[in-house]
Amino acid sequence: MATEANSVAHPTLIEVDPFIPADQQKGIHNRWHPDIPAFATVKPGQTFKIQCVDWTGAQIGNNDTSDDIKNVDLTKVHNLSGPIAVEGAEPGDCLVVDILDINVFDKMPWGYTGIFELENGGGLFAREFNSKAAKAIWDLNGVYATSRHIPGVRFAGVTHPGLIGTAPSAELLATWNKREGELISLHATSIPPVAYGPNPTGAYVGQNLDPKVMEKIVREGARTIPGREHGGNCDIKNLSKGSRCYFPVFVKGANLSVGDLHFSQGDGEMSFCGAIEMAGIITFSTSIIKGGVEKFALKQPIFLPSPIDPLYSSKLVFEGIGVDIHGDGKQYNMDASVAYKQAALNAIAYLMKIGYTREQAYLLLSAAPVESHVGAIVDSPNACVTLAIPTGIFDHDILPNPNGFPKRNFGQCAIRSDGAV
Amino acid sequence: MATEANSVAHPTLIEVDPFIPADQQKGIHNRWHPDIPAFATVKPGQTFKIQCVDWTGAQIGNNDTSDDIKNVDLTKVHNLSGPIAVEGAEPGDCLVVDILDINVFDKMPWGYTGIFELENGGGLFAREFNSKAAKAIWDLNGVYATSRHIPGVRFAGVTHPGLIGTAPSAELLATWNKREGELISLHATSIPPVAYGPNPTGAYVGQNLDPKVMEKIVREGARTIPGREHGGNCDIKNLSKGSRCYFPVFVKGANLSVGDLHFSQGDGEMSFCGAIEMAGIITFSTSIIKGGVEKFALKQPIFLPSPIDPLYSSKLVFEGIGVDIHGDGKQYNMDASVAYKQAALNAIAYLMKIGYTREQAYLLLSAAPVESHVGAIVDSPNACVTLAIPTGIFDHDILPNPNGFPKRNFGQCAIRSDGAV
Amino acid sequence: MATEANSVAHPTLIEVDPFIPADQQKGIHNRWHPDIPAFATVKPGQTFKIQCVDWTGAQIGNNDTSDDIKNVDLTKVHNLSGPIAVEGAEPGDCLVVDILDINVFDKMPWGYTGIFELENGGGLFAREFNSKAAKAIWDLNGVYATSRHIPGVRFAGVTHPGLIGTAPSAELLATWNKREGELISLHATSIPPVAYGPNPTGAYVGQNLDPKVMEKIVREGARTIPGREHGGNCDIKNLSKGSRCYFPVFVKGANLSVGDLHFSQGDGEMSFCGAIEMAGIITFSTSIIKGGVEKFALKQPIFLPSPIDPLYSSKLVFEGIGVDIHGDGKQYNMDASVAYKQAALNAIAYLMKIGYTREQAYLLLSAAPVESHVGAIVDSPNACVTLAIPTGIFDHDILPNPNGFPKRNFGQCAIRSDGAV
């Protein structure tokens, strides 16, 4: 018969509490550096679990104002769990990581999506909208998310780690700091900043380290904001539970870290804190392909998507080209980023015709399983990018209606307590 | 019983011959201009067919060298069939277009994909690869394409018009010419050019027009290369047969034109002539939503994709970020175009490990139903873009093999008769 | 350049006229017999086309009464095109058939779905409904079907041959005739009949044959109604264009025949003439696997479905069990056929709540891409079968509405000129 003796739970290698600030907990770090020691070690083939705080480390609450978003301390992100060393992994190998599952904590069945202030974090339209903090709280009911702040929608999560990567070597870290430092120098006064250099303020490694090692890490450690050669904050929604990922290995043990779990996200994650941010538990197993970097020309991770990614076959698709049609009409030169923005602005304008506020539309397109494809990238001078909204996530019909849309009022998302939007 | 009397074929409004140069045929034009008169008129609700030459107008042959690609005359593209006026359509309306079917001519069951010369047409990697002309001929066997020039693959077509749009108003045309002219001025010596201004050389309208009207059209007419507010050369692979499209109307009658039919294309169409280019017959029906531009905030077309787009659920996905990792390592500032290129270069490098040549890989990624998503567009400074290759299009296993790939030789695509690659 | 010289059309091996009675045309036959000679021969690897009349051979017209259905001559069905011999195929081999495309004749862009009379053809509910002839004419607009007789729906075709198979050997034919003859004997008075034995009346082979051979064929030839070991009238909707099929070979040359083309069909094809019946052109290529019957334990055909089958992800699913809940409440013993019927009756009842007539619902569920799964086949005494209606084929919302459904009137399908239903 079934007994405890013949049933073995998968071990949890890092335990955290989602209600305690991240910098008071073990097994968490928020910078990339080769000298951060492995917090735990696994054998290839072993299934194991890792617990993660949300990316801000409990700074955001389940409530109806966005003041916490306004005042978020971004020197303390992203809070990652790890590193996990894999026995036998060496530089030049390929680390195969199966993302077997991602779950919320039973005690915290909610997440959030935020629009950050222009001066604190920004987002894709921070300047266009002169963004003030706004927020949607999502109730996570099993596989579905709904929000009291964005009525009329429900969707299945394409749950994934926003941030997952192997540790950089010293050389790779130096390359990052150099190239990003040069960019920062070129745009020194940009708001929001174009990039974030190493910053000891807020830097954290939840291990007992030699002070000299710690000092080196916080001084040199790369910020976690962008994705890079090792993976990192790629925010790829389809790197979801059920997917198999292949990472290049840069240090002995590979030293995998993970965090910034997302219950759902749209392609682009446009509002910056645009996914449904959550704390939770991720389940992994790993294997190693010796010499995989050379075998597969592996300059960056590759992956196989999950067979259980949500499938909504009916979609409404918006086009965008590399001309600032919603702004000053400027003609760009083969710029897919501008084209993405135009497609997104077209979608926001459409959702506003249905009755959503601009902030609700912005948050919704960030968090829902929206798909954005690069349509054409060779038709000079205009890149073309599409953005597809699944129609099945709405409990009302959003298709173009020959009579126009009936007036509907969906209220507003959570905004600042001073009422500014 | 079934009889000819109770069976009515859908009418063909424009007939062409795919073996005759486009500029010798009626109902074809290759510039955008509001003064090009409607070649035919339809009532809303009517199903009708339009025949189209391939985009070059029969310049490319079914053979095994790429000399015709090398010497293609690009002043004469794209050859569009139309315009078709829809009764009752007025500026400000939304023209609903159902793309009901797209078929090859029985007498021409093949298409081609080309890499253009750096000096004549270019392509996404024209400079990186110092591109010489290359080509793959595709045999179109019903719903599938195969190529003697790229062995080992077979895929179902996501057949679509690369180019479809309504006619611009005079104001809109002026806006295009102004903004693109300014960009050209800024990059006057770029090779390939950053954009193409109006050019009477090669301009063609296959109608008997007053010489003054004709002169105005060829002098002012916008080139067809980029997608714009009216649709145009968007090269969106999912604007495929079975899709329903909503176009803004800028002139009385809407004046729809279509051409550049593609049997298949990957997201991005990276080699420029990257789709499987074909001549063929497209079937439409239309309807009008009065005042649709205002009702739906319709600055650009929107569409509903087709339920019969090919479905390959298993994919191998490559990541790319906004750093020129395959080149000089330059750090870009939130540049999705660069990120797309890196993902594509990662994929090309992978396919070369399997045994394809660089040119074969470049052509294959252009033509096959590859998907490219904008992963993240807010993680400064790196945009992240993915490119997914469906594994089911290969007759061999392309997944990462722990033993590396066996050496295979897939030959080479069609190249120049002087052997240059 | 593109020329006729470098473009070769796929050859058409059998040409028919969809407006001429089948028994006046060459290359058609309507019985299975090993002695029917090959009408044409192909080499493995060759792409070729076969034209087919509709299964009745032009007996049904595009009009608004069902009198032609009432009076259809079923001794003359199904009209198949063939046989096609494949060079090198021998008994015991596996014939691989790629169904590359299926198209309507340009001159006949319509099809029909029929409910047959209880006394002439029947159908799944012939007795329950005491069926009178009824019919829906479908307009085939490219990839879509719509019907003036069933308003409010439009769907993409999962186009397939209802009937395709290799020729039986003499031994296999004898087995069929023996086993079916025994069943007929057991149920000699059943209306409609439980099976159809060989019948010279109406039998036809459109070739000049020795009268003795012809006499043998029409005397012994198996009727085409059921599917059997060689394929035959399996009416599997997913054996559609784009699929690859593996047939056992029973005679030298394999002798493939095909007909009963369906533009679309629901799983089960419940009204008997339930698919959208059409005339048209099918494109094939073939190959041979020597000894494939033994290699793959091939007692019946197997196949790989097409990547372009229509995808409607949202479905409303009805359950049925092996109890005649809609009738006398009888408890059956693990009967999946009864369970299918109950699921179908539940679906019909639901569609009638929306406003369709029983006949419209019956025809719609027969013709649309409805899916029926065997849920459970082991839970004694009740088999459980589901029937799923794609919601996206309707232009109105059919999901359960808390307020019930608004009264709507969709008219009626084509019925008999005497008004009987």
Place this chain on the structure above:
Amino acid sequence: MATEANSVAHPTLIEVDPFIPADQQKGIHNRWHPDIPAFATVKPGQTFKIQCVDWTGAQIGNNDTSDDIKNVDLTKVHNLSGPIAVEGAEPGDCLVVDILDINVFDKMPWGYTGIFELENGGGLFAREFNSKAAKAIWDLNGVYATSRHIPGVRFAGVTHPGLIGTAPSAELLATWNKREGELISLHATSIPPVAYGPNPTGAYVGQNLDPKVMEKIVREGARTIPGREHGGNCDIKNLSKGSRCYFPVFVKGANLSVGDLHFSQGDGEMSFCGAIEMAGIITFSTSIIKGGVEKFALKQPIFLPSPIDPLYSSKLVFEGIGVDIHGDGKQYNMDASVAYKQAALNAIAYLMKIGYTREQAYLLLSAAPVESHVGAIVDSPNACVTLAIPTGIFDHDILPNPNGFPKRNFGQCAIRSDGAV
């Protein structure tokens, strides 16, 4: 910030221990009867969790023999958690149930699939195979299952309750017992039995009840084996997490019960204990549609499938017809159950060519996300049923190989300790 105060877990209404026999636990019952009182009550709209033992109530262990399967006590199944009353539900209403999630217990990350003995439980091929007990243990690694007893496969779970239903009214219960009793009488000596009448032996209700009530329940209570009008043991794999179900209500409160959780199952669940049986936690929310039975003609449950059901687009499909080709060649009369069996036997024979044993193939087709469609149900005398195996669940290529399959040995599943198979 995130705090326990602003985070509220979904309540668990029934708690069980998967390692304790079911008949020692509260909130469990294993018969259907209107007099079983609600164990808990919920308000419409509330999200809540229910824990379930496996269907046998801990009788089967994680080990490598099938002796526990051989000796399983089937008078004690299925162990259901419930009933749960929903406030306001009355007979004639429709109970809407959202299956929001299903998870294994952390401490029991495994499940099993069994072949039952001919004399104890049976299964679809119990007589054909003269079945001896056999078993596969599945390791549940997040969304995936693998088995040491069936190497070479891994698949994502389509996780669902095999058994879910509302309580019957007294009238409905009487109908069940009458009709099934009559069937039993007709086949009194059948092995395995054709149905199971009420049986006090093993009957259990985990509540403190008046002995008279208890006696009535165990005397009259319907067995849980078949699906019926209220749902019940329908074993529909797509009634999975993420689906929305509509049940008819027969008693005040609706009294929903659930159990027999399946990590995965193939259509048909052919080996009887053919799913991956598991203990676990199911998350629900409910709502009520007043008068829904009348509004929707709701004789049996209907449902909307989940957007996260696993998607494997590549499949190998087997056909079966209503003739016992694998047995004595008997011709049946429109029998979809026989057709299903033939399709399954064709698939088993194919998998044996690849190297699996008959028992492994039987278990695998029962447990993996295999799809079985009713192809045709009107082509007298042969029903046609298909069975589709997703090719992507194998780590090796199972498509027909022109060279035949290389000899492979996949060992054997768990069998009896006496070695009998």
